[in-house]
Amino acid sequence: MSLLSQLTAGLTASGALRRGIELIDKGDAKRAFPLFTKAARSGLAEAEYRVGRCYIQGVGVPPSKVEGVRWLERAATQNHTEAQSLLATMFIHGMVDRPDSGGTAGVLFASMERSPPDFINAQKWARQAAESGSSEAQALLGYILTSGPEEMRNLDEATGWYKRSAEAGCPQGHLGYALALARETSLPEVQAALVKHLRAAADQGLATALFLLGTITDRGVGVERDPIFATSCYRQAAEKGHHGGMARWGFALIKGIGAPANLQEGESWLRRAALAGDAEAAALVGDLYAAGGDLPPNYAEAAMWFRRAADAKHRGAARALGMMYMTGAGVPRDQAEAAKLLRISAEGGNQSAVVDLGNLLLRGHGDQEDSSRTRAWFEQAAAAGDPIAAFNFGVCLAEGVGVDRDEAKAVEWFRRAADTVVNAQYWYGRLLAEGRGVEKNLVEGRAWIQRAADVGMTEALVMLGDMMLEGRGGPKDQATALTLFQKASEQGHVGATFAVGAMLGGGHDVPIDRVTAQRAFRSAAERNHPYAQLMLGRYLARNLAGEQDFVQARQWLERAAAQGMEEAKADLTALAAAAAAPQPQGAGA
Numbered sequence: 056m057s058l059l060s061q062l063t064a065g066l067t068a069s070g071a072l073r074r075g076i077e078l079i080d081k082g083d084a085k086r087a088f089p090l091f092t093k094a095a096r097s098g099l100a101e102a103e104y105r106v107g108r109c110y111i112q113g114v115g116v117p118p119s120k121v122e123g124v125r126w127l128e129r130a131a132t133q134n135h136t137e138a139q140s141l142l143a144t145m146f147i148h149g150m151v152d153r154p155d156s157g158g159t160a161g162v163l164f165a166s167m168e169r170s171p172p173d174f175i176n177a178q179k180w181a182r183q184a185a186e187s188g189s190s191e192a193q194a195l196l197g198y199i200l201t202s203g204p205e206e207m208r209n210l211d212e213a214t215g216w217y218k219r220s221a222e223a224g225c226p227q228g229h230l231g232y233a234l235a236l237a238r239e240t241s242l243p244e245v246q247a248a249l250v251k252h253l254r255a256a257a258d259q260g261l262a263t264a265l266f267l268l269g270t271i272t273d274r275g276v277g278v279e280r281d282p283i284f285a286t287s288c289y290r291q292a293a294e295k296g297h298h299g300g301m302a303r304w305g306f307a308l309i310k311g312i313g314a315p316a317n318l319q320e321g322e323s324w325l326r327r328a329a330l331a332g333d334a335e336a337a338a339l340v341g342d343l344y345a346a347g348g349d350l351p352p353n354y355a356e357a358a359m360w361f362r363r364a365a366d367a368k369h370r371g372a373a374r375a376l377g378m379m380y381m382t383g384a385g386v387p388r389d390q391a392e393a394a395k396l397l398r399i400s401a402e403g404g405n406q407s408a409v410v411d412l413g414n415l416l417l418r419g420h421g422d423q424e425d426s427s428r429t430r431a432w433f434e435q436a437a438a439a440g441d442p443i444a445a446f447n448f449g450v451c452l453a454e455g456v457g458v459d460r461d462e463a464k465a466v467e468w469f470r471r472a473a474d475t476v477v478n479a480q481y482w483y484g485r486l487l488a489e490g491r492g493v494e495k496n497l498v499e500g501r502a503w504i505q506r507a508a509d510v511g512m513t514e515a516l517v518m519l520g521d522m523m524l525e526g527r528g529g530p531k532d533q534a535t536a537l538t539l540f541q542k543a544s545e546q547g548h549v550g551a552t553f554a555v556g557a558m559l560g561g562g563h564d565v566p567i568d569r570v571t572a573q574r575a576f577r578s579a580a581e582r583n584h585p586y587a588q589l590m591l592g593r594y595l596a597r598n599l600a601g602e603q604d605f606v607q608a609r610q611w612l613e614r615a616a617a618q619g620m621e622e623a624k625a626d627l628t629a630l631a632a633a634a635a636a637p638q639p640q641g642a643g644a
Contacts, residue, residue, distance in 0.1 A: 066090070068097035075105065084115030095126065103130035104138040111145075124151050136184040140192040143181035146173040147199065174203040185216060190223035197231045210235070221252055229256035230264045246277035257288065262295035269303065286313025293324060301328035302336035309343070329360060334367035341372055345379075354385025365396060370403030374411065381411075410447060427457040446472040446479040453482070453492075462492025473503060481507040481515040488518075488528060501528030508539065516543040517551050524563075533564040544575070552579040553587045560590070560599075573600035580611055588615035589623045596630050605630065 066074060075090030088109050094102030103126050109115050110123030124145065130138035145151050149170040178199050184192030193216045200213035214235040220228025233252040240246050250271070256264030269288030272281050286307045292300025301324050307313055308321030322343060328336035337360045344357035358379055364372030377396030380389045400408030435444075449468035452461045466486050472479035484503030487496045501522050507515035520539035523532045537558050543551035556575030559568045573594045579587030592612035595604045609630055615623035 066093070068094045068099055068102070072099055072102045072105075075102075079105075079114075084109065086115075088115030095129075098133075100130045100133035100135040100138070103127070103133070104135050104141075107138065108141070111141075120145075120150060131180055131183070134183070134187060136187045136189040136192065139180040139184035139187075140189050140195065143177045143179075143184065143192060143195050143199075146177035146180065147195070148172065151176070174199060174207055178203065178207065185219075190220045190225035190228055193217070193220035193223070194225050194227035194231050197228070197235075201231070201235070210238075221255070224255075226256045226259035226261045226264065229253070229259075230261055230267075233264070233267075240277065250277050260291075260295070262292045262297040262300065265289075265292040265295070266297050266300045266303070269300070273303075283313040290314070293328075298328045298331045298333040298336070301325070301331070302333050302339065305336065306339060329363060332367070334364040334369040334372070337361070337364035337367070338369050338372040338375075341375060345375065354379060356385075358385040365399060368399060368403060370400040370405040370408065373397070373403070374400035374405050374408040377408070378411065406443075410443075431457070442472040442475045442479070445469075446476045446482070449479065449482060453486070462486065464492070466492040477507050477510055477512050477515075480504070481512055481518070484515075485518060488522070497522075497528030511542070511546075513543050513546045513548050513551075516540070516546075517548055517554075520551070520554065524558075533558070537563075537565050544578075549579050549582045549584050549587075552582075553584050553590075556587065556590060569594070569600040573602070580614075583614075583618075585615050585618040585620050585623075588612070588618070589620050589626070592623065592626060596626065596633075605633075 071090040072094035075087040075094065078084075078087035078090065088106070091102050091105045091109065095106045107123045107126035107130060110119045110126065112118070124142070127138045127142050127145075131142055142151075149172050151170065151173060178196070181192050181196040181199055185196045197213040197217040197220065199207065200209045200216065202208075214232070217228055217231035217235050221232040222228075229252040233249050233256065236245055236249040236252070240249060250268075253264055253268050253271070257268045265288045269285040269292065270276075272278055272288065273285035274280065286304070289300050289303040289307060293304040294300075305321045305324030305326075305328060308317045308324065310316065310321075322340065325336045325340050325343075329340050341357045341360035341364065344353045344360065346352060358376060361372040361376035361379070365376050373396045376386075377393045377400065378384075379386050380393035380396065382388070394412060397408045397412040401412050445468045449465045449472065451457055452465035452468065454460065466483065469479045469483035469486065473483045480503050484500045484505075484507065486492055486500075487503065488500030489495070501519065504515050504519050504522070508519040516539045520536040520543070522528050523530075523536040523539070525531065537555065540551045540554040540558065544555050552575050556572040556579065557563075558565055559572035559575065561567045561569070573591065576587045576591040576594060580591045588611045592608045592610075592615060594600050595602060595611065596608035597603075609627065612623045612627045612630065616627060
């Protein structure tokens with residue numbers, strides 16, 4: 056007779072169960088399992104439960120969910136509350152599957168992968184255990200009634216079960232009841248009860264409770280604000296594997312909030328949270344690399360982390376990555392991808408992304424659906440009284456983005472926004488000055504453009520300078536026009552840079568300064584301004600600013616001609632003739 060047979064032969068079912076419990080408490084699962092099996096075959100519910108757990112956990116026997124569930128169900132049918140509660144948990148988490156066949160291989164080696172949640176069976180077993188007094192099952196039933204399928208939800212009943220569980224001291228019950236109370240926190244006594252139950256769950260080490268307690272303490276919601284205590288909660292939640300806790304603890308370490316600053320450790324926690332699927336953490340890591348610090352920014356690394364967050368629909372990260380694709384920072388320039396990402400951010404409610412997408416559409420990128428959707432966002436917000444949206448909706452109407460061009464309506468929306476939005480002042484003034492959608496009024500148009508120019512708007516500076524240069528809508532003032540062009544040039548406006556060169560080159564009511572004029576032409580020419588290329592070629596060919604260089608002159612004139620400047624072609628012919636003509640000989644030749 057084998058040792059196993061000798062061990063079990065003289066034991067009753069209840070004796071085998073007791074002896075199995077003694078052995079497993081000593082860590083001898085291999086000898087305990089056959090004892091549990093003997094007792095279970097006699098129909099003892101506790102033994103059936105323990106056999107089921109051994110199969111589920113792979114303790115003393117190869118793991119098998121199918122066999123584990125079969126034994127748990129036998130125990131649960133006999134009203135074993137722990138078996139019922141464990142079954143409910145497994146059904147919720149998709150840890151129950153059935154073999155395709157009844158063969159031994161199907162039982163022993165059934166997949167350990169998770170299946171879809173089965174809330175129907177989860178509710179069945181959780182309710183039986185809850186009604187038998189299991190506080191864990193009561194909390195579980197509250198969760199099912201709160202977060203299960205819509206047709207199964209009953210918030211009032213869920214609150215009742217959470218309360219019973221909390222009264223029994225179950226940490227999940229305390230947490231569930233606190234979350235139930237959070238639905239209505241207008242009364243001080245409700246806020247106090249919420250904090251009380253959240254603390255009770257946190258004191259028992261529940262990671263989610265620690266994270267939430269840290270959050271409300273961090274923000275001072277229902278409690279006195281205490282960043283140090285909040286950071287301690289985040290740290291404890293992080294150490295227990297809570298993704299949000301990892302992210303907040305990492306951020307606290309980076310910023311030195313409630314703990315000594317430690318950039319390296321903080322980034323490590325953020326990375327762990329991000330790799331675990333926390334979109335906010337991934338966005339924060341992206342921000343770290345995009346902003347730089349002691350080292351230059353690493354846009355390629357930033358783009359990788361922003362992509363993780365954007366794929367999870369993080370609107371801030373989607374916008375940041377969209378802007379990187381728009382400018383080619385860390386990723387190839389790709390306006391279509393930029394539009395796609397800005398759309399994700401805009402659909403998530405990021406108003407800056409809505410504006411960015413609108414600007415991208417004005418430059419001819421995106422598709423018709425983007426145009427229509429963006430126009431609808433602007434129109435809705437504009438109708439609700441948002442002046443910035445009113446301006447953007449006006450641009451859509453003026454440029455025909457997502458809607459038929461209607462300059463008369465555009466004028467109306469620009470006027471609504473013009474009192475507070477600088478860009479609207481410029482657009483409204485421009486349409487008045489040009490007579491687009493409204494009767495032409497140069498005087499009023501110039502006044503509105505002046506308002507936008509006074510706060511430094513580049514386009515307004517240029518247009519006001521042009522109007523002053525010619526005396527449209529008010530007195531001619533070429534000296535002030537030059538000053539306006541110079542300001543716009545300093546802001547990077549290439550047309551204004553050319554205008555500075557043209558005015559200083561002569562023929563205007565300002566002192567001639569051809570050296571500065573040539574410098575301005577070169578700056579604009581290098582940014583591919585065709586007229587500046589033409590003028591720079593002429594200056595270099597004719598020695599108008601004390602520098603003559605036929606080779607450079609030819610190069611700039613050729614670049615201007617390639618852009619369709621007919622005058623440059625004539626200058627090139629004259630330059631070639633001058634170069635071919637015999638040079639006068641000196642007296643000593």
